[in-house]
Amino acid sequence: MIGTIASLGGLCISIWLIFITQDARDAAREARALARKRNLVEELESALQMIQQVGNFVQQEQWFAVRLRADEISSTCRIALTRWPDHLSVENKDNVVSAIGLVGSIAKAASEHNNDNGITLSRKRKINDAHVRASDHISSALGEARRSEERDGEEENAN
Amino acid sequence: MPTEKDHALLQHLIDSTDTGSIKWETTAEDYQFRTGFKGKYDVTVDKSYMPNGDEYYWMILTDVEADRELVRISYAEANAVRELYLKAQRASLNVDAVIDEIIAFGNDIPF
Numbered sequence: 001m002i003g004t005i006a007s008l009g010g011l012c013i014s015i016w017l018i019f020i021t022q023d024a025r026d027a028a029r030e031a032r033a034l035a036r037k038r039n040l041v042e043e044l045e046s047a048l049q050m051i052q053q054v055g056n057f058v059q060q061e062q063w064f065a066v067r068l069r070a071d072e073i074s075s076t077c078r079i080a081l082t083r084w085p086d087h088l089s090v091e092n093k094d095n096v097v098s099a100i101g102l103v104g105s106i107a108k109a110a111s112e113h114n115n116d117n118g119i120t121l122s123r124k125r126k127i128n129d130a131h132v133r134a135s136d137h138i139s140s141a142l143g144e145a146r147r148s149e150e151r152d153g154e155e156e157n158a159n
Numbered sequence: 160m161p162t163e164k165d166h167a168l169l170q171h172l173i174d175s176t177d178t179g180s181i182k183w184e185t186t187a188e189d190y191q192f193r194t195g196f197k198g199k200y201d202v203t204v205d206k207s208y209m210p211n212g213d214e215y216y217w218m219i220l221t222d223v224e225a226d227r228e229l230v231r232i233s234y235a236e237a238n239a240v241r242e243l244y245l246k247a248q249r250a251s252l253n254v255d256a257v258i259d260e261i262i263a264f265g266n267d268i269p270f
Contacts, residue, residue, distance in 0.1 A: 078223065078224065078226060081198070081199065081223065081224050082224050085224075090198045091198075092198075093197075093199065094195035094196070094197075095195075096198075097195035097196075097198060097199060097200070097201055097223045098184065098195045098201075100201070100223050101186065101193045101195065101201045101203065101223075102184075102186060102187065102193075105186030105187040105188045105191060105193075106187045108187070108188055109187040109188055123189075126186075126187050126188075129185065130185070130186055130187035131187075133184060
C-alpha cells in the first residue's frame with residue numbers, strides 16, 4: 001500500500017517536473033528569440049548610422065570614405081538578412097535588399113571619382129537620391145524589427 | 160546563351176512591370192534601374208554605350224544573401240532585355256504619371 005502511494009507520488013512528481021522543464025525550455029527559447037531580435041535591431045541601427053555618415057561624406061565629396069562605408073553597410077545588411085531570415089517580413093527583407101543594391105551603386109559611383117577630380121551636379125544629385133532611398137529602406141526594416149522586439153518584450157513581461 | 164528559363168524570367172519581369180507588381184527604382188549610376196524579390200534577390204537592368212555609340216543592355220539577377228550573380232543576359236542574347244530596360248525606366252521615373260499630369264494640365268487650359 002505504502003509502496004503504491006510512493007509510486008503514484010513519484011509519478012506525479014515526474015509529470016510535474018516534465019511540465020516545469022517544458023516551461024523552462026519554452027522560456028529559454030523565447031528569451032533566445034528575443035535576444036536574436038535585439039541583435040537584428042542593433043545591426044540595422046548600425047547600418048542606419050553608417051548610411052547617415054555616407055550622406056555626410058557625399059556632401060564633403062570624400063569618395064574613398066563613401067566607398068568604405070558603403071561596403072560596410074552592404075556587409076551589415078547582408079548579415080541581417082542571413083542571420084535573421086525569419087524576423088522580417090518579405091517586404092522589409094526586400095527593403096534591405098534594395099538598400100544593399102543602392103549602396104552598391106553609390107560605392108560604384110564613388111569609385112569613379114577621387115578627391116582630385118570634381119563631380120557634376122547631376123551625378124551628385126543621383127548619389128544623394130540613392131542615399132536618401134537607401135536610408136528610407138533601412139528605416140522601414142528597422143521600424144518593423146523594433147516593433148517586433150517591443151511586442152515580444154511586452155508578451156514576456158505579461159508572462 | 161540564355162536558357163528557356165532565362166527567357167521565362169525576362170517575360171515574368173516584363174509582365175510584373177506592366178501590372179505594377181514589382182517596383183523599379185533608379186540607382187546612383189546613370190542608366191541603371193533595380194528591384195528586389197522575395198527578400199533575397201536583386202534584379203538590375205543597365206544600359207551602356209559601345210565604342211561605336213550603339214546602345215547595349217544588360218539584365219543581372221543576383222542572390223543578395225550569397226552575394227552571387229546568378230544570371231546575366233545581354234541585349235545581344237535576348238531582345239527582351241531592351242524592352243525590360245525601357246519598361247523599368249518608365250516605371251521608376253513615373254513617366255506615365257508625368258504624361259497624365261501634362262495631359263490633364265493641357266485639358267485645364269481655357270481656350
